[in-house]
Amino acid sequence: MKKIIIAIDGFSSCGKSTMAKALARNIGYLYFDSGAMYRAVALYCMQNGLINDKKIDIETLRNRMKDIHITFEADPETKNSLTYLNGVNVEHEIRSLEVSQIVSQVAALDFVRSEMIDQQRAMGEQKGIVMDGRDIGTTVFPNAEMKVFVTASAEVRAQRRYDELIARGDDAKFQDILDNVLQRDHIDQTREVSPLKQADDAILLDNSDMTREEQMERLMEIFKNLTA
Numbered sequence: 001m002k003k004i005i006i007a008i009d010g011f012s013s014c015g016k017s018t019m020a021k022a023l024a025r026n027i028g029y030l031y032f033d034s035g036a037m038y039r040a041v042a043l044y045c046m047q048n049g050l051i052n053d054k055k056i057d058i059e060t061l062r063n064r065m066k067d068i069h070i071t072f073e074a075d076p077e078t079k080n081s082l083t084y085l086n087g088v089n090v091e092h093e094i095r096s097l098e099v100s101q102i103v104s105q106v107a108a109l110d111f112v113r114s115e116m117i118d119q120q121r122a123m124g125e126q127k128g129i130v131m132d133g134r135d136i137g138t139t140v141f142p143n144a145e146m147k148v149f150v151t152a153s154a155e156v157r158a159q160r161r162y163d164e165l166i167a168r169g170d171d172a173k174f175q176d177i178l179d180n181v182l183q184r185d186h187i188d189q190t191r192e193v194s195p196l197k198q199a200d201d202a203i204l205l206d207n208s209d210m211t212r213e214e215q216m217e218r219l220m221e222i223f224k225n226l227t228a
């Protein structure tokens with residue numbers, strides 16, 4: 001069966017990663033989380049004193065880009081993909097609310113995006129990948145054979161994110177999460193470089209009222225039609 005590239009884009013916290021991971025597992029493809037790469041750059045900024053008053057020291061970051069190496073490795077037990085920043089597993093740290101609060105600023109920088117996009121394209125050279133993000137179907141892989149654009153209401157997304165943070169033991173307030181979701185939507189959609197938008201040839205999937213099983217059925221149906 002021919003291998004294809006699957007691009008899954010959409011709003012933050014609408015379950016893209018969980019969905020993309022499960023799809024990759026079902027069809028034996030490699031999964032790449034492009035948001036994790038922007039999160040790792042944001043974490044680098046936090047760990048290296050490049051954030052002052054919630055603002056990034058852009059010039060220092062520009063000079064440091066060559067020192068930031070992001071890689072993925074499979075967890076030996078769960079087989080889930082783990083994000084490494086300069087050789088250190090940062091999978092947990094990059095999911096904190098602190099990182100979420102600055103990552104959109106980092107992802108709006110053109111020199112960060114061009115570096116990440118080069119790395120993402122290299123990951124897709126062999127095909128047989130599922131990558132999720134915001135601009136995968138529009139900019140990174142405009143010729144991807146399968147493109148899905150995922151959305152859900154802001155309240156549903158904030159509730160899911162809240163449940164996730166509480167489950168991992170973080171102290172979170174629903175209203176803060178909802179504010180963060182809305183703020184990130186705004187920055188992601190209005191930034192100059194690669195703004196979040198549905199590719200003309202992407203299939204829209206609103207999962208506000210869908211179970212994970214229903215969602216997977218729909219994805220498998222799309223995949224089978226494209227590769228049959």
Ligand code: DC
Pocket residue numbers: 012013034035036038039103104107108132133134135136184188
């Ligand atoms: O999917 P996520 O919430 O982990 O993404 C983190 C941030 O990175 C989010 O603010 C949008 C940005 N991002 C992006 O600009 N382009 C991508 N391809 C993936 C994520």
